Amino acid sequence: xxxxxxxxxxxxxxxxxxxxxxxxxxxxxxxxxxxxxxxxxxxxxxxxxxxxxxxxxxxxxxxxxxxxxxxxxxxxxxxxxxxxxxxxxxxxxxxxxxxxxxxxxxxxxxxxxxxxxxxxxxxxxxxxxxxxxxxxxxxxxxxxxxxxxxxxxxxxxxxxxxxxxxxxxxxxxxxxxxxxxxxxxxxxxxxxxxxxxxxxxxxxxxxxxxxxxxxxxxxxxxxxxxxxxxxxxxxxxxxxxxxxxxxxxxxxxxxxxxxxxxxxxxxxxxxxxxxxxxxxxxxxxxxxxxxxxxxx
Numbered sequence: 001x002x003x004x005x006x007x008x009x010x011x012x013x014x015x016x017x018x019x020x021x022x023x024x025x026x027x028x029x030x031x032x033x034x035x036x037x038x039x040x041x042x043x044x045x046x047x048x049x050x051x052x053x054x055x056x057x058x059x060x061x062x063x064x065x066x067x068x069x070x071x072x073x074x075x076x077x078x079x080x081x082x083x084x085x086x087x088x089x090x091x092x093x094x095x096x097x098x099x100x101x102x103x104x105x106x107x108x109x110x111x112x113x114x115x116x117x118x119x120x121x122x123x124x125x126x127x128x129x130x131x132x133x134x135x136x137x138x139x140x141x142x143x144x145x146x147x148x149x150x151x152x153x154x155x156x157x158x159x160x161x162x163x164x165x166x167x168x169x170x171x172x173x174x175x176x177x178x179x180x181x182x183x184x185x186x187x188x189x190x191x192x193x194x195x196x197x198x199x200x201x202x203x204x205x206x207x208x209x210x211x212x213x214x215x216x217x218x219x220x221x222x223x224x225x226x227x228x229x230x231x232x233x234x235x236x237x238x239x240x241x242x243x244x245x246x247x248x249x250x251x252x253x254x255x256x257x258x259x260x261x262x263x264x265x266x267x268x269x270x271x272x273x274x275x276x277x278x279x280x281x282x283x284x285x286x287x288x289x290x291x292x293x294x295x296x
Contacts, residue, residue, distance in 0.1 A: 015235030141178030176207025
């Protein structure tokens with residue numbers, strides 16, 4: 001089985017010019033859970049001025065459907081974000097570090113080393129509070145400001161996070177420049193350094209149409225946690241020309257046709273694309289909602 005972390009309510013919506021109402025966000029999350037999502041990155045606790053689309057994080061978390069087996073995550077950037085998250089009843093926190101100094105400074109007003117230090121302090125506090133923790137290393141495959149990112153830098157940060165006790169390491173292709181050979185190198189090198197614990201998770205964007213190839217490469221090497229976004233919406237407000245995540249609709253189809261269970265019901269998931277298109281005022285990138293499943 002491959003576990004899909006559904007990120008459309010957070011990463012999907014944060015880059016949209018249309019700000020959805022709290023009601024619409026809760027409806028989106030409910031649709032996803034009804035379709036089989038069991039890990040949902042529902043909100044971000046970034047400063048509302050930096051990410052206006054996430055300003056109602058507390059209100060959303062107050063109303064999400066609480067069901068057995070469903071885990072809700074919030075993205076946090078610092079201890080203030082964690083304090084907010086702890087008051088909302090999240091099950092997980094995703095702590096993000098930009099692996100290049102330029103991206104980290106533009107995103108979090110500090111270089112990578114300081115962001116990593118603070119992130120691991122947040123991880124320790126979140127674990128002490130009983131939350132599952134993910135350390136996401138963003139722009140791991142390439143930076144919009146510095147270009148190529150040395151693999152050694154990414155691996156070193158991942159290993160440091162693993163040794164600090166984080167429950168999961170996620171590598172993010174924030175601007176969609178990665179290719180399968182990078183995925184396989186990262187997977188092999190990090191596992192060589194720390195073994196299978198903590199497990200690896202990947203976050204791919206399909207900006208240059210390599211996201212699904214990257215997801216397949218990860219699965220080939222036994223990675224069983226992938227991020228995706230219903231309808232393929234998403235992007236990063238701090239990364240120029242960063243477009244949507246790989247689409248949950250298309251990813252579920254790919255994996256299920258390969259005989260890999262995802263826990264999703266495509267017939268229940270597919271109408272979510274039309275719901276998003278109507279609320280956002282534009283077509284969504286996912287292809288399966290246009291073509292339909294096969295066999296029909």
